[in-house]
Amino acid sequence: MCFFRRTLATFAAAALVVGAAFAQQTPPKPSPVPRPTVPEAPVPPPPDVDGKAWVLMDYATGQILASKNPDERVEPASITKIMTDYVVSAELANGKIKMTDPVTISEHAWRGGGAGTDGSTSFLKLNSQVPLKDLLYGMIIQSGNDAAIALAEHTAGSEEAFANLMNAYAKQLGMTGSHFENASGYPIENHYTTARDIAILSRALIHDFPEDYAISAVKQFEWNGIKQGNRNTLLWRDPSVDGIKTGHTAAAGYCLAASAKQGDSRMIAIVMGASSEKARADSAMALLNYGFRFYESHKLYDANKPLATPKLWKGETDTLPIGITQPLDVTVKRGQYDRLKATMDIPATLIAPFKKGQQVGTLRVTLDGKPLQSAPLVALNDAPQGGFFKRLWDSILLWFHGDKKDDAAATAPAADTK
Numbered sequence: 001m002c003f004f005r006r007t008l009a010t011f012a013a014a015a016l017v018v019g020a021a022f023a024q025q026t027p028p029k030p031s032p033v034p035r036p037t038v039p040e041a042p043v044p045p046p047p048d049v050d051g052k053a054w055v056l057m058d059y060a061t062g063q064i065l066a067s068k069n070p071d072e073r074v075e076p077a078s079i080t081k082i083m084t085d086y087v088v089s090a091e092l093a094n095g096k097i098k099m100t101d102p103v104t105i106s107e108h109a110w111r112g113g114g115a116g117t118d119g120s121t122s123f124l125k126l127n128s129q130v131p132l133k134d135l136l137y138g139m140i141i142q143s144g145n146d147a148a149i150a151l152a153e154h155t156a157g158s159e160e161a162f163a164n165l166m167n168a169y170a171k172q173l174g175m176t177g178s179h180f181e182n183a184s185g186y187p188i189e190n191h192y193t194t195a196r197d198i199a200i201l202s203r204a205l206i207h208d209f210p211e212d213y214a215i216s217a218v219k220q221f222e223w224n225g226i227k228q229g230n231r232n233t234l235l236w237r238d239p240s241v242d243g244i245k246t247g248h249t250a251a252a253g254y255c256l257a258a259s260a261k262q263g264d265s266r267m268i269a270i271v272m273g274a275s276s277e278k279a280r281a282d283s284a285m286a287l288l289n290y291g292f293r294f295y296e297s298h299k300l301y302d303a304n305k306p307l308a309t310p311k312l313w314k315g316e317t318d319t320l321p322i323g324i325t326q327p328l329d330v331t332v333k334r335g336q337y338d339r340l341k342a343t344m345d346i347p348a349t350l351i352a353p354f355k356k357g358q359q360v361g362t363l364r365v366t367l368d369g370k371p372l373q374s375a376p377l378v379a380l381n382d383a384p385q386g387g388f389f390k391r392l393w394d395s396i397l398l399w400f401h402g403d404k405k406d407d408a409a410a411t412a413p414a415a416d417t418k
Contacts, residue, residue: 054283058297101154105127110126124224152182231246255272256283315383320379352383353385
């Protein structure tokens, strides 16, 4: 009996060593980036641009690269129409409305945003019917307030109901500093946003509805015999710029959400409360140029590929392949890539069953010890329980572990991402 117990203890000790080895794995090393042997170039601070609040965001990762007062409440003016665009695009995608829908121009749309106002307008005629597609072009390119109101009424029945939709979508997108009261951006109490939120919204619009986003690159649009140009002057200044929206009121100042794509990189610049039309364009362009010049993006890990195969107890198989479901990208200042470290937090003991997609741990990427990106580590395959004798044997081995199966998750050694 003593011999049998010593034999089991030997097997248990061996299994413990194997289990511990798997519990502290390092993610595979991404391919090295070839670099010339030259001194590391310094990266200057971001430009001090004109604007009450501004944000520079990397599109691929959603990282804020530079900012000033990113969470300060500001009036959005016609930048509001990006939210209107997003809601209309989402409702189109859900099949609730169609591009070919005829939309009747109500008195509210005509009076509140038409030619009789001092705001931007698409010159829509009272009680006329306009295809929804033309209203979308009129709102995005001409910044027509009448077009925005008409779209809101057609989509939700009233502008008030549409504003509720705007706030619901904003919450869904994680825009925690915004509240919308209308579709056009007409100044009204309790209608506000932040530069960060507009960056989040802009990124979502580009990602979720690329075809509708492409409208913002159109330089002019004609309706009712009146041709109007896009108010985003950067479209003429730099061919890499393809959006997004301008805004201006006396209270809000001059605002611009701009995006540009160079090669595989896309940047988003949000400028709120600039002093002039030229200042908002110059500021946004300076931020975009800074992002392209001094930052670089890297894909660290692909989706659905095993990053680790930790020991699995009581399962049909002895290991559980785990990985991430979305590619993991990071954006860092040029020259900082070699300072990235990756770790995996995986429980020391994993007991079957597991379902494909079930979270097992967390992959974390840090730069100089500061969190940069993270992603859930999930089971890449179903991992059902093993048979009776497999479960019994593993139970005996786990019994020799004592309470180690309840240990807290172990952090894997940092990965060398060179």
